[in-house]
Amino acid sequence: MRDVAFHLPFFYGSISRFEADEFLRLGGMTDGLFLLRVCLRNLGGYVLSLVFDQKTYHYSIERQLNGTYAIAGGKPHCGPEELCEYYSKDADGLCFALRKPCLRPAGVEPKPGVYDNIRENMLREYARQTWNLEGDALEQAIISQAPQLQKLIATMAHEKMGWYHGIITRDEAERRLYSGAQPDGKFLLRQRQESGTYALSLLYGKTAYHYRIELDKSGKFSIPEGSKFDTLWQLVEYLKIKSDGVIFILREACTNPNQPADLVRPPSLPRNRQEAASLTCNPDGYTPDPIEGRRMLPMDTESYVSPYSDPEELKEKKLYLKRECLLIDEVELGSGNFGSVKKGVYKMRKKQIDVAIKILKNDNENSLKEELMKEASFMQKLDNPYIVRMIGVCHAEHLMLVMEMAAAGPLNKFLSGRKEQITIETIVELLHQVSMGMKYLEQNNFVHRDLAARNVLLVNQHYAKISDFGLSKAIGANDSYYKARTAGKWPVKWYAPECINYRKFSSKADVWSFGVTMWEALTFGQKPYKKMKGPEVVSFIEQGGRLDRPSDCPDEMHELMQECWTYNSKHIGGALSHNKTIIPNILLKPQRSF
Numbered sequence: 001m002r003d004v005a006f007h008l009p010f011f012y013g014s015i016s017r018f019e020a021d022e023f024l025r026l027g028g029m030t031d032g033l034f035l036l037r038v039c040l041r042n043l044g045g046y047v048l049s050l051v052f053d054q055k056t057y058h059y060s061i062e063r064q065l066n067g068t069y070a071i072a073g074g075k076p077h078c079g080p081e082e083l084c085e086y087y088s089k090d091a092d093g094l095c096f097a098l099r100k101p102c103l104r105p106a107g108v109e110p111k112p113g114v115y116d117n118i119r120e121n122m123l124r125e126y127a128r129q130t131w132n133l134e135g136d137a138l139e140q141a142i143i144s145q146a147p148q149l150q151k152l153i154a155t156m157a158h159e160k161m162g163w164y165h166g167i168i169t170r171d172e173a174e175r176r177l178y179s180g181a182q183p184d185g186k187f188l189l190r191q192r193q194e195s196g197t198y199a200l201s202l203l204y205g206k207t208a209y210h211y212r213i214e215l216d217k218s219g220k221f222s223i224p225e226g227s228k229f230d231t232l233w234q235l236v237e238y239l240k241i242k243s244d245g246v247i248f249i250l251r252e253a254c255t256n257p258n259q260p261a262d263l264v265r266p267p268s269l270p271r272n273r274q275e276a277a278s279l280t281c282n283p284d285g286y287t288p289d290p291i292e293g294r295r296m297l298p299m300d301t302e303s304y305v306s307p308y309s310d311p312e313e314l315k316e317k318k319l320y321l322k323r324e325c326l327l328i329d330e331v332e333l334g335s336g337n338f339g340s341v342k343k344g345v346y347k348m349r350k351k352q353i354d355v356a357i358k359i360l361k362n363d364n365e366n367s368l369k370e371e372l373m374k375e376a377s378f379m380q381k382l383d384n385p386y387i388v389r390m391i392g393v394c395h396a397e398h399l400m401l402v403m404e405m406a407a408a409g410p411l412n413k414f415l416s417g418r419k420e421q422i423t424i425e426t427i428v429e430l431l432h433q434v435s436m437g438m439k440y441l442e443q444n445n446f447v448h449r450d451l452a453a454r455n456v457l458l459v460n461q462h463y464a465k466i467s468d469f470g471l472s473k474a475i476g477a478n479d480s481y482y483k484a485r486t487a488g489k490w491p492v493k494w495y496a497p498e499c500i501n502y503r504k505f506s507s508k509a510d511v512w513s514f515g516v517t518m519w520e521a522l523t524f525g526q527k528p529y530k531k532m533k534g535p536e537v538v539s540f541i542e543q544g545g546r547l548d549r550p551s552d553c554p555d556e557m558h559e560l561m562q563e564c565w566t567y568n569s570k571h572i573g574g575a576l577s578h579n580k581t582i583i584p585n586i587l588l589k590p591q592r593s594f
């Protein structure tokens with residue numbers, strides 16, 4: 001049973017993004033050069049890989065429930081061929097119209113996927129057992145029932161894979177992983193006894209990690225916070241290329257003694273970091289991660305550099321964005337008294353980027369409007385990899401602040417309940433990034449005034465950005481602090497004593513808040529001074545009280561935290577300046593070895 005696109009000379013089958021890039025490079029990288037390949041995440045979907053301005057762009061084409069095919073936000077078409085024909089006449093939202101098919105070189109056939117190799121046999125086996133048929137009748141049944149059976153069969157295909165171990169306990173999974181060689185990335189998938197849900201067990205640094213696999217209402221599988229997949233085998237295939245929330249990419253299948261040998265191909269990894277990092281703009285949301293032998297670093301992600309770092313994009317940069325360039329999703333990322341924050345996509349000149357959109361719910365409230373515009377004008381001045389960048393403001397059905405997306409959400413929520421999965425080294429790395437963002441603010445004479453774990457957003461588990469500049473201020477050229485005229489609705493538990501006592505805010509006061517943020521992170525998202533009310537905290541601090549040492553907190557981190565809470569009543573702001581490198585090198589070592 002061939003793919004409906006099999007006959008197209010520019011269809012490459014189940015190749016990876018890197019292989020697609022390689023074929024396009026060999027094809028000459030002319031504007032509008034394109035190829036079609038199978039989507040590794042959605043059943044029946046494709047990816048259109050297209051060249052523009054010496055870069056490749058990858059658009060996922062989804063097969064809709066009614067059997068049509070469409071690029072997100074685009075028109076539906078009855079097949080992938082018709083879709084390509086349509087976009088060859090009109091770019092209609094793509095970075096360029098499809099001009100020249102990148103033909104498969106002589107002798108290259110569309111690459112079969114893992115599942116393609118077993119689909120035929122599974123269908124046959126299923127039809128035989130279900131209807132008790134043989135011979136011609138069986139062949140007829142397969143042909144007539146195949147479309148209906150495809151999905152069912154695909155969702156069972158993991159059972160045929162060597163890495164699938166059926167129902168076994170966590171202890172048994174560890175026993176199997178630890179038997180024989182123990183390379184990083186050795187993995188297996190198992191069904192959990194209690195709930196019937198699935199779990200992925202993975203070795204890294206000779207330690208076994210276990211990840212629960214969630215199944216959402218629409219039937220998609222995912223590692224918590226990770227990408228969603230129609231089937232378990234697609235999830236495994238994807239994690240072989242991209243770690244996507246797990247500690248290490250899947251490398252070597254721990255084979256089930258009761259299964260045939262692993263049918264899954266070895267992962268196709270980029271050859272070097274430049275290769276991976278060059279794959280930046282990803283309209284299909286598939287960001288480069290698969291760095292051989294180490295996990296993703298902030299500089300490997302799209303949002304490390306400003307979306308306006310390209311001079312051509314910069315030319316078009318304006319504070320007010322055109323509404324037609326902004327697609328707003330229904331997905332709500334968060335909310336506050338101003339309104340809600342929604343997910344969206346902003347179409348730039350040459351690329352599309354994922355954005356978070358702060359939407360003012362009541363435009364008649366001038367004070368809220370003013371606050372949002374103040375936040376916007378403050379954010380407009382900032383450009384640092386460890387700070388959420390503002391893209392612009394859009395004044396349409398509501399007043400909206402459009403920002404870079406930090407998809408993994410607030411640090412406190414991310415860490416809460418993840419003690420088993422996140423290492424102290426990872427937390428230290430994230431805190432170090434926060435300190436770099438804060439240092440940038442200090443060097444530019446800005447005070448944040450609301451640094452807390454809730455306002456540190458994660459792009460992924462290894463990349464943090466500071467957000468929420470609603471209270472931030474610029475400090476005058478001759479001043480070392482900002483003095484608030486009146487006390488307001490303040491996050492007192494994060495504030496240094498001089499903020500409360502004298503309404504004075506300096507970078508040193510931000511250091512105090514950084515210490516509290518450290519404490520929140522190292523307690524995996526606990527609330528500071530839990531049982532105390534604001535005024536009680538103030539007198540507790542005045543009497544020399546401080547937050548307790550988090551359990552398992554390394555000595556250096558505890559000392560540092562306490563230094564952040566130095567109270568020198570003779571000076572404004574007793575806390576230390578964070579100009580010094582605040583993270584002890586000893587703790588950075590394990591990450592540097594990646």
Ligand code: AMP
Pocket residue numbers: 333334335336341356388403404405406407409410454455457467468
């Ligand atoms: P805020 O009022 O700025 O604290 O935003 C409220 C919530 O919206 C945050 O706690 C996040 O969950 C979400 N949010 C805000 N900005 C972003 C962003 N840039 N990327 C992802 N989520 C965001």
